[in-house]
Amino acid sequence: MVKKIWRGFILAVVVLTFGSTNARTAVSRMGITVEKMEIIPHQIKAGERVKLTAYLWTEEGVTAARMRLYVYSQKLPADAKEAMIATGWGYHAKSKTMIKEFRQSISGGSAENPCKAEISLDTTGWPEGNYKIYFQVVSAHKGGRTIYPWVGGVSALLSVKGRLTPNEVKEIKDKEFKDGAVARKKIVSESLVACWLFKEGKGEIVKDSSGVGNNGILHNVKWVKLASGDFALNFSGANSYVDCGSNDTLMPTEELTVEAWVKWAGPVGKHWGTVVGKRGRNSGYMLMITPGGTPLFNINGLHRKNDPDMSSVMSKKKVEIGKWTHLVGIYDKKNKKIGIYVNGEGTTTHSKIMHPSKTKLALGVQNANYFWHWFKGEIGEVRIYRVALSKEQIMENFQEGAVKYGIDLEKIALEKKGYIIWRKNPLVHLTPDTRPPEPFEELKTINLSCYINESRPVSIVLKNVTDRTIEVRILVSKLVDKKTQNFISPDTVTIRVPRLIRVSTSRDYKVAKGGSTIIADPLPLINEANIVTLPPDRPTEIYFIFNTKDIPAGFYEGDITFYPLCGEPKKKIKLNITVYPILLPDEMPVKVYVLAGMITLRLDIEKNREVVEKYMDDLRSHGVNTIEPFVWGGWIPYPEFDKDGKMVEPLNKTTLKKFDTWMRFFIQQPWLKMILINPNIHGYRCSALRKIGGPHKPLTPEWEKCFRVWFKAFIEHIKNLGLNYDQFALYIYD
Incomplete structure (x- = not known):
């Protein structure tokens, strides 16, 4: 009988304590007294805002300055901790989670007329449950110095049941914005x-x-x-x-x-x-x-x-x-x-x-x-x-x-982001003038599908939208299949950063004055620290290669995080990779040609040999075995004609000299399987069509005779340089 009475008494105490809105009497330390805390409303849906009010007073000369809210949460789920931290400013340790830190200057008051410390708390993402929230004064000012009373410990209960629907969230935000704007305008006009x-x-x-x-x-x-x-x-x-x-x-x-x-x-x-x-x-x-x-x-x-x-x-x-x-x-x-x-x-x-x-x-x-x-x-x-x-x-x-006053608010809003990110087609060249797609929406998720034993490229662009240089560190997380716990190590992900190299010529990608030129250096590896430098108001391409060699089939999740070194916002892209249960062989059963365009042939190879050799090394390092050298027909030896329109040389000797220099350089690259020679005949107005036929109108019988003579001489000359038919192709297109 006694045991039953005690059990009933304990149960009643527990119920009464949990149903109370404040569970402690006043606590004093270093001239600050904290009496209680209230939460209104104390029962909500996740996503609603609640108002927390702590009642306190101080001795003369003492001003409370910095406060914190905690949830003591040894058994709190990890996702609840992360949601709380995301909506406030905090950290979590083993025994507690700080969900909010705020500053309010409070001085004076008394037990009969206490001061109020008020704060609004966002509960977006909180799981259902009952939460005991504690209030504490961390620091204060006294006599011109800062003191740390760490006084408080008063608590109140908050019950979260269900969560707001998207429509309810929108309605609340719209009302808050409208009410706030009206109230603010009234204060401004009346004051x-x-x-x-x-x-x-x-x-x-x-x-x-x-x-x-x-x-x-x-x-x-x-x-x-x-x-x-x-x-x-x-x-x-x-x-x-x-x-x-x-x-x-x-x-x-x-x-x-x-x-x-x-x-x-x-x-x-x-x-x-x-x-x-x-x-x-x-x-x-x-x-x-x-x-x-x-x-x-x-x-x-x-x-x-x-x-x-x-x-x-x-x-x-x-x-x-x-x-x-x-x-x-x-x-x-x-x-x-x-x-x-x-x-x-x-x-x-x-x-x-x-x-x-x-x-x-x-x-x-x-x-x-x-x-x-x-x-x-x-x-x-x-x-x-x-x-x-x-x-x-x-x-x-x-x-x-x-x-x-002529201020561009959109530009200011963009500059606050520091840099913007979008995804790009890996096969499309990036130039200094490349702009983000319109309408622009910043990249949040990358979805990839691939087979086992495959390398898949992903190209993204980071554009610095400020007037200062930004350095960003790039980190790829481990990609995990949550069902099987298989993972793709970040060590298997290659990051390359195409650079722009200045060379001594007045053509190609001309973006600088004084006869200087910038050309793309294809895909050099990023530095060991994974740090990329973003010049002001210029796009920078980041090239990721994901290798699924020996990776089991599954759905892998991870992220790519960008950490600026000088205060710009950190950004994270969610990464989803689906690996299908199809195994690609190490050696393909047929010849596979991996093509790269090369718009560099207007350069003087002797003056720029170091740049060109580096260019070729970079192409080889990521699997290219076929190149297409082209400069809109500018390196092809066309026929020479006299004043009467008669062909005197099937191949122009001046152009032929430059052509031979480049072709011998390519022949010395044993890793090249194929060279696509591109006369680039496209459109009636193209000079290539007119150069082949001289004074004769393109595609007329006279023009065709000239074409046959030129074509035969050109093929014979390429063979004499040492190339077989399976090592080159004329890539003529209209």
Whole structure:
């Protein structure tokens, strides 16, 4: 009876504990107290977002800064861990998985009125089940230094049952986007305290479109008409500014955003250029550009000795001279944050409290009372808000203004990718001007079908879409058949990178000035580190050869991963190889000719022998045994005719000399089974047709007589060089 009572009591405790939304009382350490955490809603479908709220307070002088969410998950399936990490930022160890790390500055509060740390959590890919999620404060600020309290451990339960359908996911995302956009636009419009759009186009006054009345007075500033038909102001960099007055509305103290479109014309000496300035002694704010072109946002002055509470943040991006750029500076007193955004991308940092300045706000100088740090260039529009705009609001403002200032948003979006990848036909030549297919969709999966004992090539193109060189390391994973656990080792995969070699001639693939030429070096092996260099705005071909020698039949899965060495995004391509149960013999029962075209015969072989020999070695190294040398008929010895149209020589002696040099070089390559000699007769206008018949119209009886004489002499000459009939062929096509 006692045992039954205890069992019932334990069961009741378990049920009550699991049904609770928080399972611990308040925990304190290093001046931070964490009371509890709530999850709303606590029962969802996989793919929904949930709101987590932790309640905490701090002692005076302590600010909580960095928080984490964990799932203690010894028995959590591996796919659940990976799904959680993919939707947050984290890692997993044996006993726990960190599913999210985030930063919020929280200070103050009390047990009666605690502060809230709020975060939205994406559950895409989570398997069904009940999850116990823990909250923890990792770091904080106290007395100008960082402390690590690691306080928390409060938890809440989340139950995942079922998953969202694709239609439900789309509906949720559409609603979130619509609601968010409407809310953001409302905040932006209601928080404006100044808006100078320069629509006047003339005069000495610029009106404040916000309705607050902060009009500006021009001093030595010129009006400029833009291509869009709008107007901007041109600042000379000396005694050129706009006085916008000192109304209190221009000095918000809790939150602030300063936004401007500028076309910088370079520095004025060694001085920084002020776009918007309201600097005072240890007070106010400024949006500026350094002499090196780095935008920054500053509060409380610039001089550390005179302005002890100065705080600044510099952008990681630079402004280009002569190009329109969107600049935004933000200040948030509550979160002690200051930030700078350039074309929608920002950098934020911890800041001190901004003190109000009584000076006059100015455009083009640090304030309208103290003339220093002049701006040189054009300013298109300026807005000041009494809130710190979110990064989404700033990006929307940038995108709305981009068309007016001639900024290509598609190009910017492409450059963020760093490089793009598409699949290509291995038999089609890649040139420096090769462009991705349209409509473009980046390569995500490669599917191959082959037999046992076969080598299958796959050609892909990586194009660097930035203005800087990118180095990428390529790794091929082990390909595994999940049913049989058979695998294809990455060691059997050959990676080759066709290079472009510069040679001394003025023809062939001409893409450079000064008589220099670039030709394709066929397929040299990649270096031992599997690193390929991607030049700016140029395509690079990567050639994979998958060898299935002695590989059992099956369906093999793996991936190819591209790891940039300098911060560009990592990309992964899924690789599926189906090996059919058909065994190809090591030696084919008939002669097999592996052909490669060779567009190099306009080169002087003596001047470029090293390049040509390397070219041939590369062809041989990947199984080529037949070549087709052709340069649109330019190396073929055609007949010579006199002024009366009579054939005097069946083979032109000057061209014959070059032809013989190349043919003797080819004959010295014992691995060549066949040489396809290509006169390249295609179309009536082709010079080959006319050269064979001289003055006679192609395909007339007179032309045919000339053709027979030339053809017979040409074949006899090739045989005299030492080639048998089974070693060459005339590849004549129309």
